[in-house]
Amino acid sequence: MDIAGLTDFKPPVSGEVLAEMARCYQKSLLLEQAFRLGIFENLAAGRSVAQLAEQMGARPERLALVLDALVSVGLLEKNGDTYTNTVMTNTFLCLHSKFYQGDLLRLQLAPERRRQWERIGDWLKGETIRQPGSTGEVFNPSFIRAMAQATLSHKGFEATLELVAKHPGFGKAKKLLDLGGGHGLYAIALKRLRPELEATIFDLPHAEEVTQEYARQYGAMVAFYAGDFYVDELPKDQDLILAFDVFYGPPAKTKEVLGRVYRSLRPGGYLFTKHWFLDDTRTQPERAALFALMLALSNPTAHVCTCREMAEMLTEVGLAVEKLIPIGDAASTMIIAWKGEGING
Known part of the structure; x- marks a missing residue:
């Protein structure tokens, strides 16, 4: 029928x-x-x-x-x-596996994180549903390991390394700074490709223990420079600076840090900055839009930039944007910028 x-x-x-x-x-x-x-x-x-x-x-x-x-x-x-x-x-x-993701799973599926999502209605009415922790509490060793575990399991890791390694600036670089690098896996892997490279991870003091754990595990000697990039100047005369997934704070503070990045780079040096950037509608990619909401639920000052916002800030501090490249993970975009030759300070 x-x-x-x-x-x-x-x-x-x-x-x-x-x-x-x-x-x-x-x-x-x-x-x-x-x-x-x-x-x-x-x-x-x-x-x-x-x-x-x-x-x-x-x-x-x-x-x-x-x-x-x-x-x-x-x-x-x-x-x-x-x-x-x-x-x-x-x-x-x-x-027992070196690719263990236990810290990442505990972070992503933590009851307190789930409760944030369950209280969106309260948050919309202006309630504070979770007090932001101090940097030491938030970026603790378990969190840093969780970020390392996410990195190692993510196809964007290999794509990011390949993008940096094939850039002309990498072959000529003597000094590399991994800003807020935490686990240091990007710097460690790039150091493995070029053992003569002077690779330094810049992060809060308590991150060093985890950084050196991974350096020993993967057989690379990297330096650690303790500091807070929201407060401290960065090591000078860097040829390359990596800034991956660190600029999710207020745009004014991000711009201040980018000024420090500019001063840290030698003339002709490059910044590679990779984040979950939003498009101009702030609705795509999906993962970035969900991430922006998740950050805001626990931190009212958090901000996920659009590619346009980041490119404008880079230009305003004196860096020239070379190109924007989607990483291929349906969320991340790499922005490459450089400091003009003959420009100091």
Whole structure:
């Protein structure tokens, strides 16, 4: 029987995207709970439901439902009554792996972060739903490791390194400064490409421990310069400065730091700055728009720049914008700027 006449049952557009948003929320909570309960650590070598239930003190029939759900979303594999981690899970969710993302997962799925999103209504009425922490509290070692874990698992990392390494300025550079570099992975990787490069990470003092952990892990000697780029002048005569994902504060403060960057560069030196920049409508890319809201929920002074805003600030402090390059991760854009020859100070 033809159902063509039942057009009044068909909405004008599909609502599947809304249903998928809700499912993604469920999946994220399932991931968070499984990680917190230690399921992935305990299944690195595979176990039966009965074995895992005994260790966890769980009811086997209930645990089986959780494990089957984890299989369905691709986090576990099932063979008979035995459950084991997938390669992805062993790579990113088990402590023994050098690509472990535990700090990142705890940050992204933290209950306090979830509560921020649940209180958007209160925030809209002017309430402060989370007090901004001090720099030492926010940028603690776990946060720095989380940023390193995000970097290593992100396709934008390789694209960024390739972009810098293939730029003519990199081959001639003697000094490189990684501004607010934290974990230092970009400087460490570039130092591996050019061992003679004098690579320095500039960040808050407590970041040095994590920086040197990664330097030792990847076999590169990098220097650490302790300071606060909102207050302190930067080391002078730099050929290259990297400023990746650090300028999310008030534009006036960002411009002050860019002035310090200008003074730090030698004539002919380059700044590479990569961020989640918004377009002029401030609605795209999606990840940048969501990120801008997330920052604002906890910090009223936070600001995600548009590419145009950043380019204008660079020009105003005396740097010439060479080009803007999308990184290819559907969110980040690299802006390359340089300090003209014969310009000092």
